[in-house]
Amino acid sequence: MSDPTTAAALHGVMAEFKTADELIAATRKAREAGYSRMDGYSPYPVGEVADELGFPRSEIGAVMFLGGVCGATVGLLMQTWIAVYDYPISVAGKPFWSWPQFIPITWALLVLTACLSGLFGLLVLCGLPQPYHPVFNVPQFQRATKDRFFLCVEAIDPQFEVGKVTAFLNGLQPESVAEVPE
Amino acid sequence: MATATETAPSAAPGAAGVYPPHPEGLIGGSYDTVTLGDKIADVVIGDQPTPKAWWGWFLFGFALLQALVLGLAYLFYAGVGVWGINQPVAWGLAIVNFVWWIGIGHAGTLISAILLLMHQKWRTSINRFAEAMTLFAVMCAGLFPLIHMGRPWLAYWLFPVPVNFAAWPQPRSPLMWDAFAVSTYFTVSLVFWYVGLIPDLAYLRDNARNRLQRGVYGLLSLGWRGSAYHWRRYEKLYLLLAGLGTPLVFSVHTIVSFDFAVAIVPLWHATIFPPFFVAGAVFSGFAMVVWLAVPLRHYYGMKDLITARHLELCAKVMITTGLLVTWGYFLEVWMAWYSHSQREWSATMQRMWSGPYWWSYWALLLTNSVIPQLLWIKRVRTNELLLFVIAGSVHIGMWFERYVIVITLTRDDIPGAWGRYAPTIWDYAAMIGSIGLFVTLFCLFLRYLPMISITEMREFLPFKQGGRDGHSCMENAK
Numbered sequence: 001m002s003d004p005t006t007a008a009a010l011h012g013v014m015a016e017f018k019t020a021d022e023l024i025a026a027t028r029k030a031r032e033a034g035y036s037r038m039d040g041y042s043p044y045p046v047g048e049v050a051d052e053l054g055f056p057r058s059e060i061g062a063v064m065f066l067g068g069v070c071g072a073t074v075g076l077l078m079q080t081w082i083a084v085y086d087y088p089i090s091v092a093g094k095p096f097w098s099w100p101q102f103i104p105i106t107w108a109l110l111v112l113t114a115c116l117s118g119l120f121g122l123l124v125l126c127g128l129p130q131p132y133h134p135v136f137n138v139p140q141f142q143r144a145t146k147d148r149f150f151l152c153v154e155a156i157d158p159q160f161e162v163g164k165v166t167a168f169l170n171g172l173q174p175e176s177v178a179e180v181p182e
Numbered sequence: 183m184a185t186a187t188e189t190a191p192s193a194a195p196g197a198a199g200v201y202p203p204h205p206e207g208l209i210g211g212s213y214d215t216v217t218l219g220d221k222i223a224d225v226v227i228g229d230q231p232t233p234k235a236w237w238g239w240f241l242f243g244f245a246l247l248q249a250l251v252l253g254l255a256y257l258f259y260a261g262v263g264v265w266g267i268n269q270p271v272a273w274g275l276a277i278v279n280f281v282w283w284i285g286i287g288h289a290g291t292l293i294s295a296i297l298l299l300m301h302q303k304w305r306t307s308i309n310r311f312a313e314a315m316t317l318f319a320v321m322c323a324g325l326f327p328l329i330h331m332g333r334p335w336l337a338y339w340l341f342p343v344p345v346n347f348a349a350w351p352q353p354r355s356p357l358m359w360d361a362f363a364v365s366t367y368f369t370v371s372l373v374f375w376y377v378g379l380i381p382d383l384a385y386l387r388d389n390a391r392n393r394l395q396r397g398v399y400g401l402l403s404l405g406w407r408g409s410a411y412h413w414r415r416y417e418k419l420y421l422l423l424a425g426l427g428t429p430l431v432f433s434v435h436t437i438v439s440f441d442f443a444v445a446i447v448p449l450w451h452a453t454i455f456p457p458f459f460v461a462g463a464v465f466s467g468f469a470m471v472v473w474l475a476v477p478l479r480h481y482y483g484m485k486d487l488i489t490a491r492h493l494e495l496c497a498k499v500m501i502t503t504g505l506l507v508t509w510g511y512f513l514e515v516w517m518a519w520y521s522h523s524q525r526e527w528s529a530t531m532q533r534m535w536s537g538p539y540w541w542s543y544w545a546l547l548l549t550n551s552v553i554p555q556l557l558w559i560k561r562v563r564t565n566e567l568l569l570f571v572i573a574g575s576v577h578i579g580m581w582f583e584r585y586v587i588v589i590t591l592t593r594d595d596i597p598g599a600w601g602r603y604a605p606t607i608w609d610y611a612a613m614i615g616s617i618g619l620f621v622t623l624f625c626l627f628l629r630y631l632p633m634i635s636i637t638e639m640r641e642f643l644p645f646k647q648g649g650r651d652g653h654s655c656m657e658n659a660k
Binding site: 019020027039040041042043044045046047048049050053055056057058059060061064078079082083086087089091094098101102104105107108109111112114115116118119121122123125126128129130131132133135136141142143144145146147 | 215
């Protein structure tokens with residue numbers, strides 16, 4: 001362990017690559033080298049990187065499913081309450097619980113709640129909004145939304161040692177390697 | 183600060199490059215990820231000067247918007263009696279415009295959601311502004327039921343708010359369905375649009391030219407940093423929103439058609455209405471996409487991104503849906519005749535022949551069914567001007583379609599119940615004003631947000647140009 005009074009706290013060490021394929025290959029090699037706490041950054045989605053990082057499936061599907069089921073249930077119960085119990089009106093001799101006519105609103109609420117739970121699920125699971133993140137300290141990272149691909153081995157990785165990680169990442173022929181201050 | 187160990191400096195991928203033409207003709211020029219982003223974002227961050235035509239369109243729209251302001255001010259002061267509505271036509275232009283606008287909106291969802299599910303790569307360069315079109319069209323649409331209420335400050339009565347007089351809205355009524363369908367549609371369209379915008383906003387934040395831009399785009403981008411974990415969730419969300427949006431767009435216009443079809447009125451009470459309305463919605467929406475795409479190509483030099491191929495594909499969707507609505511017109515008459523229902527048949531004859539508005543039926547057939555047949559010819563489909571004119575014809579035709587349906591009410595079974603309907607200047611003020619609202623909002627959108635999705639276009643680029651050759655979104659959304 002380095003002396004905390006002399007060395008700045010590190011978030012990790014980050015390598016910069018020119019293409020998505022290089023990032024995929026680098027992530028695979030880093031995983032094979034035993035690193036587990038990493039993140040890849042790309043200007044557009046590259047699903048293979050998440051596969052290599054060991055995140056084969058997101059939680060969004062389950063979140064939206066649950067949200068949709070809740071919305072549909074509440075919607076149907078709400079209309080039942082209104083039309084059968086609290087304010088029953090005979091319309092054209094139909095039964096009070098004329099459920100087929102409740103389907104449009106049930107469906108609309110299913111879609112609405114599934115959609116909103118997906119949006120808020122994304123934000124909560126990703127920890128957004130998060131205006132500050134250590135990776136933004138690296139000047140090269142400005143191109144992460146443009147044309148460059150980054151792999152960051154994080155300091156919380158059990159195998160993390162600055163020198164070794166830097167040497168390892170340099171061995172992957174990156175454009176640059178940078179320490180990411182916390 | 184970071185200690186950077188620079189290795190060999192390198193040029194951007196393909197910076198030297200002239201690339202072969204795209205195999206499907208969906209992108210021209212020789213773009214790579216950098217030049218593509220610059221091309222789209224320069225409009226927004228100010229490197230490309232605002233075209234003079236933008237000011238023309240913006241001022242035009244803003245001037246028309248004043249008609250809405252004046253029209254609504256007088257409407258709220260005097261009440262809906264200033265409109266031409268009365269018995270027997272109690273809805274008039276308000277519902278004509280409502281259905282017309284919401285139909286226009288549907289093409290945006292179709293492009294962004296259905297074409298995504300169908301792996302249609304050509305959606306990529308038109309989905310952003312088509313979704314913006316959807317949002318603004320739904321805003322214009324939602325306006326009309328509100329102002330038609332007479333007392334719009336009581337609009338919350340449409341929703342089941344537990345209020346102190348113990349009455350609830352009627353969940354068996356299409357009016358309550360409408361309130362839920364349209365508000366859900368607006369919300370889902372907004373979420374879909376905004377989720378698609380987040381990575382682009384992050385790009386604008388990182389390439390802002392001044393503090394204000396960085397601040398605003400930074401706030402809106404929520405600190406997006408393109409993490410692989412985030413992308414995985416993002417893509418799944420995007421795919422599922424498309425999966426929800428697809429049935430939603432059908433259900434919304436089905437419910438809009440229920441406004442008519444649930445009423446027991448000859449020629450309205452028909453099972454043909456939902457599919458017929460949905461086809462008409464897509465028809466008019468693609469006409470609006472053409473109307474927006476042609477000026478973008480022209481004034482913003484987007485011909486490489488929105489190519490002749492895109493316009494041709496839009497034209498093909500237009501002819502397909504145009505034939506579907508024509509089939510609907512045929513079926514309406516056929517069912518009236520074949521049903522041997524005297525009421526249906528007399529209403530049909532009033533509509534086509536002996537009623538006072540017979541001309542509007544034939545105007546509808548001319549503009550919606552006859553003129554679009556020109557799109558069978560490839561030279562017409564690839565000619566911007568002709569395509570623009572035909573799309574205009576569709577706008578007129580789809581407006582008349584709803585007009586013809588609404589004024590069916592002027593000829594009931596009993597001649598004593600007959601009446602006439604004539605919109606007043608205040609009807610037209612609201613209608614023209616809603617066009618102004620749409621044009622104004624769309625101009626502001628062009629000025630402040632990327633009109634084409636930078637992120638998706640980069641992913642769409644062929645591998646050699648730095649992209650992933652299209653929709654990895656579909657394969658990698660897990």
